[in-house]
Amino acid sequence: MASGRAVVGENNRSTAIVPIRIPAEDPEALEDPRLSDVDEWGRSERTRAVVRALYDPIYSRWFRTEWDGLEKIPTEGGALLVANHAGAIPSDAPVIMHGIEKELERPVYGLADYFFRTIPVVGTLWARAGGVSARPANAYRLLREQNQLALVFPEGTKGPSKSYTDRYQLRRFGRGGFVEIAMRAGVPVVPIAVVGSEEAMPVVFRLPSVARALGVPYAPITANLLTMGPLGIVMPFPAKFKLRVLDPISFDVPADRDRYSKSRIMDESEGIRNQLQDAVYDMLRDRRSIWFG
Amino acid sequence: MATRVLVTGADTFWGGRMVQALESDPGIDVILGMGTRAPSVPFERAEFVRADQHYSIMSRIVKATQVDTILHTFMITNSATVPRRVMHEINVIGTMNLLAAAGAAGSPVRHIVVKSSTLVYGSAASDPNTFTEDTPRTSPVKNAVERALIEAEGFVRDFSEDNPGTKVTVLRFANVLGNHLSTPISRNLSRLVCPAIFGFDPLFQFVEEDDVVRALVHVTMGGIPGLYNVAGEGRLPWSEVASICGTRLVPVSPYSLLNIRPMARLFDLPPELEDLLRYGRGVDTRRLAATGFTYNTTSAGAVRTFIRALRLRRQSGRQPMSYTYEHDVEQFFRHSPSVMSAGEA
Numbered sequence: 001m002a003s004g005r006a007v008v009g010e011n012n013r014s015t016a017i018v019p020i021r022i023p024a025e026d027p028e029a030l031e032d033p034r035l036s037d038v039d040e041w042g043r044s045e046r047t048r049a050v051v052r053a054l055y056d057p058i059y060s061r062w063f064r065t066e067w068d069g070l071e072k073i074p075t076e077g078g079a080l081l082v083a084n085h086a087g088a089i090p091s092d093a094p095v096i097m098h099g100i101e102k103e104l105e106r107p108v109y110g111l112a113d114y115f116f117r118t119i120p121v122v123g124t125l126w127a128r129a130g131g132v133s134a135r136p137a138n139a140y141r142l143l144r145e146q147n148q149l150a151l152v153f154p155e156g157t158k159g160p161s162k163s164y165t166d167r168y169q170l171r172r173f174g175r176g177g178f179v180e181i182a183m184r185a186g187v188p189v190v191p192i193a194v195v196g197s198e199e200a201m202p203v204v205f206r207l208p209s210v211a212r213a214l215g216v217p218y219a220p221i222t223a224n225l226l227t228m229g230p231l232g233i234v235m236p237f238p239a240k241f242k243l244r245v246l247d248p249i250s251f252d253v254p255a256d257r258d259r260y261s262k263s264r265i266m267d268e269s270e271g272i273r274n275q276l277q278d279a280v281y282d283m284l285r286d287r288r289s290i291w292f293g
Numbered sequence: 294m295a296t297r298v299l300v301t302g303a304d305t306f307w308g309g310r311m312v313q314a315l316e317s318d319p320g321i322d323v324i325l326g327m328g329t330r331a332p333s334v335p336f337e338r339a340e341f342v343r344a345d346q347h348y349s350i351m352s353r354i355v356k357a358t359q360v361d362t363i364l365h366t367f368m369i370t371n372s373a374t375v376p377r378r379v380m381h382e383i384n385v386i387g388t389m390n391l392l393a394a395a396g397a398a399g400s401p402v403r404h405i406v407v408k409s410s411t412l413v414y415g416s417a418a419s420d421p422n423t424f425t426e427d428t429p430r431t432s433p434v435k436n437a438v439e440r441a442l443i444e445a446e447g448f449v450r451d452f453s454e455d456n457p458g459t460k461v462t463v464l465r466f467a468n469v470l471g472n473h474l475s476t477p478i479s480r481n482l483s484r485l486v487c488p489a490i491f492g493f494d495p496l497f498q499f500v501e502e503d504d505v506v507r508a509l510v511h512v513t514m515g516g517i518p519g520l521y522n523v524a525g526e527g528r529l530p531w532s533e534v535a536s537i538c539g540t541r542l543v544p545v546s547p548y549s550l551l552n553i554r555p556m557a558r559l560f561d562l563p564p565e566l567e568d569l570l571r572y573g574r575g576v577d578t579r580r581l582a583a584t585g586f587t588y589n590t591t592s593a594g595a596v597r598t599f600i601r602a603l604r605l606r607r608q609s610g611r612q613p614m615s616y617t618y619e620h621d622v623e624q625f626f627r628h629s630p631s632v633m634s635a636g637e638a
Contacts, residue, residue, distance in 0.1 A: 120492020137421035
């Protein structure tokens with residue numbers, strides 16, 4: 001069959017040539033006239049580079065971040081990074097993402113509640129900087145199909161919303177969904193214990209009625225807000241950040257199952273939570289000063 | 294293998310293109326175009342039947358012509374084109390009657406191809422990044438066109454369960470851009486200013502017009518059953534779409550529908566686009582690719598094809614009147630004993 005046919009006038013646009021089974025062009029050679037480098041997750045490496053340049057002084061001068069065991073993070077293949085989560089606006093997520101991208105030169109996609117997407121400007125910037133909404137399907141696609149690193153905080157908003165009196169007491173790890181996703185994707189879980197995030201922006205008390213009125217997960221009054229005024233909304237205290245990467249945990253189960261044993265998932269989830277909690281306690285035992293480590 | 298094909302909506306853009314595409318395949322003996330108005334493009338050998346929009350004469354036509362394949366292109370996926378009630382008639386009642394005719398006892402129909410839309414997935418913050426054909430939608434149905442398409446697809450699913458002997462194909466197309474088609478998105482992109490919701494820059498996936506026709510031909514001629522997403526490779530943010538088209542984005546307030554409603558009228562934004570302009574939509578297209586279909590154009594390529602055609606239209610003079618369907622003339626060429634070869638007028 002030829003590539004098509006002309007009907008009536010050659011220059012008649014509305015009835016122009018209708019292609020039928022044109023031999024498809026080489027899919028590799030398809031022209032793709034893109035202008036930006038935004039990927040399917042909304043992440044842009046150019047934006048990431050700007051964010052890295054802006055965040056690096058905070059990472060290395062303000063928080064003076066120190067890593068222990070960074071070599072345990074796989075340099076290739078998918079892995080699910082799991083960490084404890086704290087501070088009203090948690091600094092642990094940008095610190096981990098920045099640190100791994102800086103030291104290992106691997107992109108990290110940060111999974112967070114889809115609530116972020118609903119906030120104008122913030123949602124867009126969050127996506128451009130590597131944020132992805134924490135849907136199981138998204139995590140699976142990142143880990144299994146694209147062999148990426150994904151960072152997740154299984155405590156969810158229960159971590160950052162807890163008050164300073166509960167500092168370094170890890171909350172419940174959701175329903176263990178992160179274990180199930182790692183099993184299905186066939187990737188290891190790499191726990192990362194973080195110390196310093198609690199003191200960077202401590203929650204003094206919470207205003208549940210304000211949170212309800214604004215439709216946000218929690219509305220904290222932070223020590224930063226009380227001491228620095230409006231600047232305290234975004235400005236963390238210069239607590240010393242220390243991170244310890246624990247041994248990767250691989251689950252000896254076949255990938256791509258529809259279901260996995262719920263009891264196994266809960267056991268593994270609880271086990272990882274205990275490991276992280278122990279590591280945090282251990283790091284706190286060695287910490288002499290909040291500000292100098 | 295399709296040899297006698299009935300195309301619904303032959304008077305519409307897609308139906309007309311499908312009839313023309315099928316006409317050039319000598320393997321197809323009979324092509325029957327059905328439509329509510331006169332066709333807007335000339336058919337070479339296809340017969341045209343005028344019918345009302347909910348196909349009350351469908352079963353008679355199917356019985357009389359013994360078609361083995363029905364290509365159901367007459368689905369409204371753009372609520373701006375027709376009033377709500379009419380859209381319901383066309384999408385829901387039309388599909389229902391079509392399936393009833395195709396499923397009647399002794400029906401000759403062996404394959405039904407339905408043109409649907411990725412609108413059935415909706416668009417919401419809680420959506421996964423990529424919808425596969427089996428991913429359920431995460432948000433409640435908010436507008437009439439999505440509701441009608443979901444309902445119509447439901448009838449198709451029921452039909453497919455009740456009639457295991459008949460192949461059923463549903464293609465869900467992403468937003469289409471191309472040389473000719475006019476949609477709310479293409480109209481907005483062709484203006485000097487184009488609306489964007491302040492603070493949101495959603496990712497869009499497009500499919501090029503010709504790839505739509507090619508995909509429908511591919512499943513029809515290949516007799517490929519199943520449910521498939523059809524969308525070009527890659528996704529691009531709305532801001533990038535606007536800059537490829539050279540239009541300037543005007544931010545609209547993201548809060549309160551009171552702000553959006555008058556804007557919607559001003560900017561020609563049907564309700565199904567409001568959420569899309571916030572959250573976008575991405576679909577997985579690997580299932581159709583696995584059947585051997587390859588695209589000629591990526592998402593960004595579709596945007597460029599559209600804007601290049603638009604630039605040509607802007608810069609060249611008015612085209613001569615395309616075609617007027619005249620029933621008697623068409624009948625003469627097809628059936629008069631004096632005509633030696635059909636269509637060679």
